[in-house]
Amino acid sequence: xxxxxxxxxxxxxxxxxxxxxxxxxxxxxxxxxxxxxxxxxxxxxxxxxxxxxxxxxxxxxxxxxxxxxxxxxxxxxxxxxxxxxxxxxxxxxxxxxxxxxxxxxxxxxxxxxxxxxxxxxxxxxxxxxxxxxxxxxxxxxxxxxxxxxxxxxxxxxxxxxxxxxxxxxxxxxxxxxxxxxxxxxxxxxxxxxxxxxxxxxxxxxxxxxxxxxx
Numbered sequence: 327x328x329x330x331x332x333x334x335x336x337x338x339x340x341x342x343x344x345x346x347x348x349x350x351x352x353x354x355x356x357x358x359x360x361x362x363x364x365x366x367x368x369x370x371x372x373x374x375x376x377x378x379x380x381x382x383x384x385x386x387x388x389x390x391x392x393x394x395x396x397x398x399x400x401x402x403x404x405x406x407x408x409x410x411x412x413x414x415x416x417x418x419x420x421x422x423x424x425x426x427x428x429x430x431x432x433x434x435x436x437x438x439x440x441x442x443x444x445x446x447x448x449x450x451x452x453x454x455x456x457x458x459x460x461x462x463x464x465x466x467x468x469x470x471x472x473x474x475x476x477x478x479x480x481x482x483x484x485x486x487x488x489x490x491x492x493x494x495x496x497x498x499x500x501x502x503x504x505x506x507x508x509x510x511x512x513x514x515x516x517x518x519x520x521x522x523x524x525x526x527x528x529x530x531x532x533x534x535x536x537x538x539x540x
Contacts, residue, residue, distance in 0.1 A: 328486055330428045330430065330479075330488070331427055331428070331487070332430045332472060332475055333430070334513075336371050336492075337491075338490060340443065341409065341410050341411075344408040345405035345407065346371050346401075347367040347370070348408060353394070353396035356393075357385070357392065357393050369382065371514045372434070373493070374434050374459065374467065376466065394463070406439060411447050415449070415532055416448070418533065422540075423452050428454050430455045431444065431455070432475040433456075434468055438461065440458040441456050455475060467499065468498070469499040469502035472503045484505055488505060490507070490508045490529075492509065492520075494519050501523075509523075509527070509528045512529075
C-alpha cells in the first residue's frame with residue numbers, strides 16, 4: 327500500500343499526442359528540417375525536449391534551444407489544448423483522494439504548462455502539488471522533478487511513495503530517487519520498455535491503478 331502517489335502527466339493522465347507532435351513538426355520546419363512521418367514524433371512524448379532535439383536530430387545546444395523556443399510558440403497557442411484526458415482518470419484520482427492518498431504530479435513538461443493543462447481539464451483540484459520542469463531547462467530530468475515534488479511537500483519517508491508513468495524515464499527517474507514505479511501501458515511506452523527499466527508493476531488500464539497502489 328502506498329500513501330503518496332506521484333503521477334506523470336503526458337501519456338499517463340492525458341493523451342497529448344496530437345499537440346506534441348504538431349508542436350515538434352512546427353519546430354522542425356522552422357529549423358529547416360522537413361517534418362517526418364507523424365508516428366516517428368511520438369518519441370518526443372516523455373523525455374525532456376532539449377535532450378530530444380539533440381539526441382534525435384543531432385542539434386547543437388544552440389539549435390536545440392531555438393527548436394524548443396519554436397516548439398513553445400505553437401504549443402502555447404494551440405498544442406497545449408490538442409490534448410484529452412484518458413477515460414477513467416478523473417474517477418481514479420477521486421477514488422484515491424477520497425481514500426486519503428496524497429497525490430502529486432511530477433512531469434518533465436514545464437510546470438507552468440502542466441498547471442494550465444490540469445486546471446483546464448478540471449484535474450488540478452485532485453493534486454497536493456504539481457511539479458514540473460523549469461522553462462530554462464535547468465530542472466528537466468525526471469529524477470530532479472520527482473525530488474523537487476517530494477521536497478516541496480516535505481516528504482522524507484519514501485517507503486510509502488510510488489511513481490506512476492508510461493515511459494522508462496519515469497521508472498528510471500523514480501529509481502534514482504529511491505522510489506518504485508508502476509508503468510502504465512495505455513500511454514506511449516511499451517511493456518518491454520517498462521519492464522527493462524525495472525517497473526515494479528504494470529497497469530494495462532486506468533482502472534487497474536487503484537488496485538495496484540491500494
